[in-house]
């Protein structure tokens with residue numbers, strides 16, 4: 001993240017004394033602004049009364065828990081709709097957890113069961129995201145993806161995928177082996193599909209722009225602010241928020257709450273009294289590690305010319321019974337090549353607050369084998385451990401992946417609360433569509 005943004009995110013916060021504890025927060029606009037004129041034009045010092053009594057004003061106030069890409073998109077959506085929004089983030093900056101550990105791929109929406117939230121929100125979210133990026137200068141590129149059948153035995157599976165994608169309104173162009181090789185000379189396959197709608201995005205710039213718009217619309221961010229308890233279902237929600245600096249806990253009242261805590265969404269839901277525990281789905285964690293290509297490997301593969309490297313994302317067919325999309329090749333906006341993520345189920349009960357994100361070099365051997373099925377020229381020893389992320393899955397190993405869960409009053413019976421569970425891939429692609437869905441669900445009354 002650029003240093004000037006990091007500095008801007010270091011938002012000052014503290015606690016007043018009278019008439020009771022008060023949480024004072026500067027918006028990003030104020031933190032970033034310099035000079036009296038800018039400060040006058042952007043009076044974004046907000047004071048939230050804690051232990052506030054329920055009021056009409058309070059009904060307009062929403063607390064969003066978690067400032068990953070989804071919480072940021074939700075907070076922006078609600079602030080633009082005129083709600084007073086407080087965004088609480090446990091870490092010292094926005095977007096430091098799963099949202100900064102993804103492949104940064106804008107998915108077309110090929111893989112998800114028809115009618116699922118993943119299928120619908122990926123397609124809607126992709127359209128919204130391309131338009132948002134173009135409108136607000138967020139770096140991105142619609143470079144397309146090759147989906148390759150490594151052997152003739154897999155060609156039928158390509159056709160099945162193409163038919164399912166067409167039914168979902170996602171175009172895929174069939175390619176012969178030769179046509180695929182023209183696009184990517186180092187790739188070998190029996191046949192391929194080209195997905196022209198797939199792209200990549202600079203996720204950090206995206207989150208910075210969402211955050212900027214949120215605060216420009218009057219929203220307020222509190223970093224170092226972890227929700228540790230509270231209650232929902234009364235005339236107002238109450239949240240216990242611990243300040244990481246002082247260790248002090250304050251109680252906030254809010255008209256509505258959105259739980260967008262990612263890997264910690266189940267823990268946050270479980271600490272809210274008044275929410276039926278049966279409405280909280282189980283959590284299964286699946287780590288995904290990435291390897292990058294060592295310097296010089298492109299030249300060894302004959303890809304050192306100009307323009308150098310790969311020009312499309314390259315995916316094998318998804319492996320049935322596994323929780324990932326196969327060991328694929330993705331690119332960043334600078335043309336850097338990385339492979340992954342693989343799937344490593346973490347033991348049941350692993351604490352999402354104590355994850356080990358290191359990538360073991362020992363995992364390189366299965367990566368080499370999987371990648372060579374479509375990239376036979378990959379040189380020995382050319383993979384370097386890069387980074388990893390952890391998927392918040394709702395279904396464990398060996399079973400079909402679960403859908404996103406956006407649990408609102410109709411689902412759990414508590415007014416003014418929406419929780420997001422299982423927001424794994426394609427959560428980045430879907431973030432803007434998820435935000436619109438959350439805004440609608442927040443308004444729903446519980447079932448009679």
Ligand SMILES: Cc1cc2nc3c(=O)[nH]c(=O)nc-3n(C[C@H](O)[C@H](O)[C@H](O)COP(=O)(O)OP(=O)(O)OC[C@H]3O[C@@H](n4cnc5c(N)ncnc54)[C@H](O)[C@@H]3O)c2cc1C
Nearest residue numbers: 066068070090098099103105227262389425426427428429
């Ligand atoms: C390996 C991997 C690769 C992926 N690749 C892609 C991809 O290419 N394309 C795509 O579309 N999607 C991809 N995804 C999915 C995407 O990254 C996620 O769906 C998305 O980032 C989830 O965002 P989030 O805001 O829900 O969660 P997070 O980014 O984890 O944000 C949650 C935030 O809540 C905060 N928080 C937690 N508990 C509390 C608390 N008690 N109080 C206050 N704050 C709290 C955390 O600090 C965190 O900042 C990938 C995911 C993984 C794991």
